[in-house]
Amino acid sequence: MRVLVVEDETSLAEVVRRGLTREGFVVDVMHDGQDGLWAATESAYDVIVLDIMLPGLDGYQVIARLREAGVWTPVLMLTAVDGEHDQAEAFNLGADDYLTKPFSFVVLVARLRALIRRGAPERPVVLTNGSLSLDPVRRRVLRHGSEIALTPKEFALLTFLMMHAGEVVTKATILDAVWDPAYDGDVNIVEVYVGYLRRKIDTPFAEASIETVRGVGYRLLEAGPAGPAGPAGPAEPAEPAEPA
Known part of the structure; x- marks a missing residue:
């Protein structure tokens, strides 16, 4: 079971990494949003633990870009703020679960295992x-x-x-x-x-x-369920040839 942890608090990230490793997980750790986004799009993970307050890109931006890119790996988001708005924003952007700091490590492991059992949902529909x-x-x-x-x-x-x-x-x-x-x-x-x-x-x-x-x-252009998307517009300038 492979887990990506994106957490800028290095001490917390190391505690989570060691604990998950003892539980049998293979863990990669990134400390900012840009590196986390890169790792999540370049490698396959069973689940992602994603902090909200991150340098570079925050957790909301990371998960939004993951879902826009068609990456549907289950994501559990971490935050230091326990508010309905924050939870709603996380779920609206595609988060699968949510934990508030400080959290129980036992609960974290249980939720990660539950997300892995469920697997990546086939969403959105075609x-x-x-x-x-x-x-x-x-x-x-x-x-x-x-x-x-x-x-x-x-x-x-x-x-x-x-x-x-x-x-x-x-x-x-x-x-x-x-x-x-x-x-x-x-x-x-x-x-x-x-x-x-x-x-x-x-x-x-x-x-x-x-x-x-x-x-x-x-x-x-938006189109109906059948037929062309719309009439051709003005001729476009020629683009460079696609590289081999």
Whole structure:
């Protein structure tokens, strides 16, 4: 059983690590939100223990980005504040359980075992937009029943756009949600990947799903249960060729 502990209080993190190790868990520890997000997206864990008050990214931001990226590992959140608002916010963002500091180690272990027995829930249900469907659990994308192969970054970008269908999202917002927090390159990488997506999910099917909102960003056009996502907009400038 593999556990990721994201906790900036090093003494508490070490106590939890030693205790869980004695209970038979394999434990990785990260001390800030950015490293925790990276670990949770790069490796497979059975459960995550996530503090709310973290440097870099707080626990709310971490779990929001995990769920937007289609990572459904069960998460137990820790907080020093026992308030209904904090609990509600955690659950609304996709947390599976919640403990207030100071907590009983026995209770922590019991709750982690319960989450592991339940496993990662298959949520959300398959995302659909017209003839386009995306299964975040099985990592499959279909259009008119034909499967479309996407790279991990293309899949994460499409997941984000489908979860915000009908909304205009800026390049900066997309970069913040889909790319690694440490990425400090050109924001126009978003434009490049939107081009990749268009060539895979739209062009072969004579559809136009992703709209460019000039000077703002992009919008995945909402569509009914059948038929195209919407009429094609103005011709887009050519994007660079996709790397091999």
